[in-house]
Amino acid sequence: MQKYIEAGRIAARVREEVNRLVKPGVRLIEICEFVEKRIEELGGKPAFPCNISINDIAAHYTPLIGDENTVPEGSVVKVDVGVHVDGYIADTAITISLDPKWDPLLEAVREALEKALESVKPGARFAETGRVIGDTIRRYGFKPIVNLSGHSLARYRVHAGESIPNTYDLFSRGKYQAGKAYAIEPFGTTGEGLVYEGDIVGIYSLIRPNLKRRLDEKQKRILNTIRERYHTLPFAERWLRDSLEDVDELRRILRKLTRMGYLAKYPILVERRRGIVAQFEHTVVITNDGEVIVTTL
Ligand code: MN
Ligand code: MN
Helix, strand or coil: CHHHHHHHHHHHHHHHHHHCCCCCCCEHHHHHHHHHHHHHHCCCEECCCCEEEECCEEECCCCCCCCCCECCCCCEEEEEEEEEECCEEEEEEEEEECCHHHHHHHHHHHHHHHHHHHCCCCCCEHHHHHHHHHHHHHHCCCEECCCCCEEEEECCECCCCCEECCCCCCCCCCECCCCCEEEECCEEECCCCCEEEEEEEEEEEECCCCCCCCCCHHHHHHHHHHHHHHCCCCEEHHHHHHHCCCHHHHHHHHHHHHHHCCEEEEEEEEECCCCCEEECEEEEEEECCEEEECCCC
């Protein structure tokens, strides 16, 4: 519990600091490197690469090596921050709108998260959280993204197996249990409410460390680096910049290790009708007395 609270405190502080950094023209890599460096300065470690997803990209964008992209004028910017302390993870996200015309969308999702958090109680159904999120976002005239969801968290595992839906789901049978942690993360959009996987991949994780396949020396070295530094937590391609001089070769090796089954890739998630997307997220730990939101300040 102490480690969750510590991770949450760091995540909340970094989230508030990065809020002030998001301005048109600022390089995305500068924002993400700030997030990841600040987490370490405050005594945590990144639980996954800083995600900075703009406009119709809902999630999983992290700058690539050599990425010169900047924050566009008038855009909607989601920053998703993950911190772990000894493997205990806090996961939190905010949306920043650089054009007031998107404020109602942000308000809808902010309110959906607030109401969703009230539904989180030991023994309560995940389906109830989904209902509250979906109803709130629709009441504002937007769509919840129904193929993205909140999730249980476990030590060194960002997605620990259970999903908390973002709309009412008849088949969601799960209930909140004391002693567990959950990330609640409504997404709302001006589009259709569905995301698909795009072509850009900047995030991977080691999923089968014990697979025995024939690897060459470079592949073996990269795989060992990943295992030692990140365990099974997600990492960014750019975090391996120091491990191989040739960036194209590094990318080829990551793709090859993915095809072999060692790694999972996390492509960017794009709204199907290119709608603007907003997201807010908090991590909640359920104690025996009720619940503690660890990523509020
Ligand atoms: Mn997140
Ligand atoms: Mn999450």
